[in-house]
Amino acid sequence: MSELTLSERRKDLLTSMMKDAIYEAAVAVLTEHGATGVTMERVAEKAGVAKGSLYNYFPNKLALLQFVHERAVEPLKQKAEAIFRSRRPALDKIEAIIRVWFTSIDEQRGVFNFLFLDTNARDLLKGEEASGRAFAIEVLSAIIQQGVDEGVFRPSDAKRTAWLLFGAAREVCDLQLTAGTDLPVPQLVEDVMNFFLHGVSSLAGRSPTKEE
Amino acid sequence: MSELTLSERRKDLLTSMMKDAIYEAAVAVLTEHGATGVTMERVAEKAGVAKGSLYNYFPNKLALLQFVHERAVEPLKQKAEAIFRSRRPALDKIEAIIRVWFTSIDEQRGVFNFLFLDTNARDLLKGEEASGRAFAIEVLSAIIQQGVDEGVFRPSDAKRTAWLLFGAAREVCDLQLTAGTDLPVPQLVEDVMNFFLHGVSSLAGRSPTKEE
Amino acid sequence: MSELTLSERRKDLLTSMMKDAIYEAAVAVLTEHGATGVTMERVAEKAGVAKGSLYNYFPNKLALLQFVHERAVEPLKQKAEAIFRSRRPALDKIEAIIRVWFTSIDEQRGVFNFLFLDTNARDLLKGEEASGRAFAIEVLSAIIQQGVDEGVFRPSDAKRTAWLLFGAAREVCDLQLTAGTDLPVPQLVEDVMNFFLHGVSSLAGRSPTKEE
Amino acid sequence: MSELTLSERRKDLLTSMMKDAIYEAAVAVLTEHGATGVTMERVAEKAGVAKGSLYNYFPNKLALLQFVHERAVEPLKQKAEAIFRSRRPALDKIEAIIRVWFTSIDEQRGVFNFLFLDTNARDLLKGEEASGRAFAIEVLSAIIQQGVDEGVFRPSDAKRTAWLLFGAAREVCDLQLTAGTDLPVPQLVEDVMNFFLHGVSSLAGRSPTKEE
DNA sequence: GATGAATGAGGATTCATTCAT
């Protein structure tokens, strides 16, 4: 039934495993040396292959990094999209997405940094519309709009509000990663959600623009 | 009274002027070519001196960049500290600081990016306790604590709240810089402050941790 | 009578077909990418075989190129030799040979260039006494001698005259190939023959060495 | 009176000497390893400098090769142009130019090959209108036209005739270079001129196109 | 025999740093 011969499938499998290995190696190098420290040499060494072999799987360094980016972002995008599409209150969705992010930090410290924070990466991957950042803003923005429509969030420019939320969340990630802070995820999520929802004012939450 | 001879002071003055020129050149290169595009060659050329001369003022590239960082952050730190020390409500202080940031973006796009956003810079300057970021968090944190003490802000972990605020503000800077957004500063400040104070919830602002 | 078993002959046949395919592929690559653009990879791909398979038929790249050279030159040599052996006036033979060359350019632009013009090839194939060039000079030389003997050509060092003729003809090929000139073959032949026979002098053709 | 300071002139001199040295080195490598054997590494080594130093004088390999080409062709062009402009019969001019070529071969075997013969070089330098070949054809062509106007040469397409002459001469150069032939220059010149003027026919030189 | 992934020696180019003048 399959349109692929056995050997073809086997080849695909091997290729795929190799790419996996390269991915892992790249992530390790990323984690260890930072974005600027990623050299084909190092990746090859980490992956236990010869430098030239990398070029059997990726036409050049950029393509390799794009693959790493995509592969790392993909699960987050998947989850975010699933959450986005689910039928729940906007508030729940936001919380869920943020939880996903914070959870995944712990799993992929090095890449995450690379993906969302590194400006080098950004330059490098400029034009990748698949950018984690752009996608995140997009989704958050839509959910915030949903929240506004539901009457749960105050009316606002959804996009700009999404920025702010994303910035706050990103900073938390950043600190967890670079400052070595190590707070439990639920705590982080609660903090961010509280901040996001009510801000810091102790005053009874009047719709601020109206009453001041 | 002075312990320096005239010629010594003159020398110091020249040195200082030279460093100024190098600073300006570095900033120009930063703005023009981005963080990875900073080469000693380019800096020297922009400064109108020979490449080798840079090494009369800085032992190496890292030191030069650290100087740039420090010098660029300094005025922001000064202003932030002045605001911090002034006798005003915490809320005003926060708003003032944020306004300073947003204003200075427009003035120094290139450096600002480098200072606050570029992770390369961060790697490079790792350990620089003078980091704009660390300092910013510090000050914000203290002011937030003041606000809590004044009863204007809900009690919270001041440091973590400072993160969140900083993250949100930083993201706005980031977008202004990289996405080419070009909103007026007062607008940006208002957005951030609203977000910071009241969050997005449309519900009467109950102290959320208490009532849930 | 045959000393080869059936399977051996079959093997030879297969080998031969394979070499043919490789030859065609190499010519295609030569035509498409030029002499420096010939990689084993490309040849294999064009031939529809795996890179490694090439090494079952040729010990290395040089051998492959030598084979290509030889096989491409062969028909020209055959024709030249046939013409050479035929019973005709020297003049006719020369014209016939030149016509063969010019005609074959159109058919095999890529190879021809490689064979006669490319100095890389020459370096590569250095020592190949089978060189098209050497052979051409040889044959021309003999025919010119015949012409001298016939009294149709002025006495001269046949070899050196052959050089000159070959050079002129080669240049025409070169221009047709690289300059993209596209004159009809008969025209080209006439030009060269005229030049070869009478030169450019408008003076009544005195035997120049005698009368000066 | 000079507009350059002493040190500037000195610098220029040093730069010039360095370029000379690189030129010599490149020619040596060219001679020794052929056009494809020219690597920056080898040139640097031959010149006795570090690889990187070459890039202080040429932005890249192509520029270096173009410089070599130009510098090698320049004297030939100069002489050819001087001859072209002089007031003499076309015949003399042609002979003079050919003599120049044949003489210079002996002086610069390696480069000459590279300049006029190597197709790699041609690819590399494609677009260099300064190409020795193109220039040569140009000049020859003009002189031939002069000869026709003078009534000394039979009417013909000057350009095409120039090709043929150039081809014949080039072939002689080629053979001197690659075949290691070592005939005296005057002999070579006489051969070529005879061929060029009268061709090989022993018949009284009728204007062939007219009388046949 | 066929395959094509793996190899690693090269090759072009960049750039921080040194040092003679």
Next chain:
DNA sequence: GATGAATGAATCCTCATTCAT
């Protein structure tokens, strides 16, 4: 102190050749 040429390690990429399957 100023200069900028020289250096060479580092980096990306290519490609002929080998070899396990």
